[in-house]
Amino acid sequence: FDRPNLVYRVIPRLDVRKQVLEVLGRHRNEAAIVYCISRRDAENMATSLQAAGVKAGCYHAGLTPERRRKTQEAFSAERLDVIAATVAFGMGIDRSNVRCVIHAAMPKSIEHYQQETGRAGRDGLPAECVLFYSPADAMKWESLMRRSVEESGASEEVLQATLELLGHMRGYCASPHCRHKLLVEYFGQAYDKANCGACEVCLDEVEADPEAFVIAQKILSCVARVEQRFGVGYVINVLRGANDKLVRSFR
Numbered sequence: 001f002d003r004p005n006l007v008y009r010v011i012p013r014l015d016v017r018k019q020v021l022e023v024l025g026r027h028r029n030e031a032a033i034v035y036c037i038s039r040r041d042a043e044n045m046a047t048s049l050q051a052a053g054v055k056a057g058c059y060h061a062g063l064t065p066e067r068r069r070k071t072q073e074a075f076s077a078e079r080l081d082v083i084a085a086t087v088a089f090g091m092g093i094d095r096s097n098v099r100c101v102i103h104a105a106m107p108k109s110i111e112h113y114q115q116e117t118g119r120a121g122r123d124g125l126p127a128e129c130v131l132f133y134s135p136a137d138a139m140k141w142e143s144l145m146r147r148s149v150e151e152s153g154a155s156e157e158v159l160q161a162t163l164e165l166l167g168h169m170r171g172y173c174a175s176p177h178c179r180h181k182l183l184v185e186y187f188g189q190a191y192d193k194a195n196c197g198a199c200e201v202c203l204d205e206v207e208a209d210p211e212a213f214v215i216a217q218k219i220l221s222c223v224a225r226v227e228q229r230f231g232v233g234y235v236i237n238v239l240r241g242a243n244d245k246l247v248r249s250f251r
Contacts, residue, residue: 001114001187005121006129008179009200010172013132016104017048023102023130024054024082031075032100034084035107035116037140045084045104059085087112096122101129106137106173108145109165110186113172133173141166178202226250 013019024032034049036042039060046058057071057080068088074080076095083089087107101120107113113131121127142163149159172182179199184191195202209215222235237244 001189002180002184002191003118003121004180004196004198005124005126006117007126007198007203008117008183009128009130009205010133010179011130011200013105013134016132017045019132020045020102020104021049021052021054023100023128024049027100027128029081030099031078031095031097032082032102033089033098033116033119034082034102034104035089036084036086037105037137037144039086041104042084042086049082049084054082055080056082056084059083059089061086061088087116097125098122099125099127101127103129103131106131106133106141106169108141108162108169110168110172110183111165113169114183114187131173135170138166138170176201176206 011019020034034042034045036045039062042060043058046056049056057074059068059071063071071080071083072089075083078095098120101117103113103116107116117129120129145159145162145166148154149156149162168186172179172186175182178191178193178196178201180196180202181191181193197203200206218239219235222238226235226238234246237247238250
């Protein structure tokens with residue numbers, strides 16, 4: 001399961017389109033895939049990339065078979081550099097020189113992540129895999145999973161199994177440990193290297209806040225003091241001492 005030619009990075013998602021363009025800038029005129037959760041996200045991403053001058057196309061299960069075929073053929077023939085897609089894209093790709101796989105949001109399982117990032121660097125040359133992560137991704141996936149189970153009439157056991165896989169993926173994103181080691185050991189193999197030299201953790205690209213423990217204490221204390229009645233924005237305003245009417249009126 002180890003792919004030493006792949007460099008893994010998990011990065012907090014801030015401005016995803018700007019961040020995706022920044023990564024693609026390191027792979028200009030090279031093959032790349034940008035995975036999105038929803039069809040709309042994939043379409044919007046492709047439109048944004050095209051507006052920025054990137055030779056990009058869109059691929060998802062909602063498109064006609066003819067359009068999907070033409071998009072995949074254009075990518076395979078190197079007339080398109082980038083595909084913004086849902087998980088529907090990937091099977092049967094015969095392009096070995098994909099230099100970059102980007103996840104604009106967290107996949108729903110490590111199994112999916114391993115399969116999708118595995119489409120990079122099949123020629124054995126270095127390739128980059130970047131995942132832009134937000135805790136909101138897990139909430140979005142959980143909502144989609146519950147809806148899918150309700151519509152299909154699947155059992156509660158099926159839902160719990162998929163949620164467990166989602167939890168593993170969320171744990172991977174939040175972990176401060178070597179990405180190669182986490183992936184290999186998740187699939188039951190040993191990984192003995194102390195430093196893979198090919199992930200943001202081992203490359204020392206992670207900036208740790210020296211006051212992280214104190215900041216976490218203050219956040220939790222604030223949440224408790226406002227009696228868990230408000231959202232993130234309100235808590236931030238309280239912590240920053242914002243001169244806000246709602247903050248001043250809290251009793």
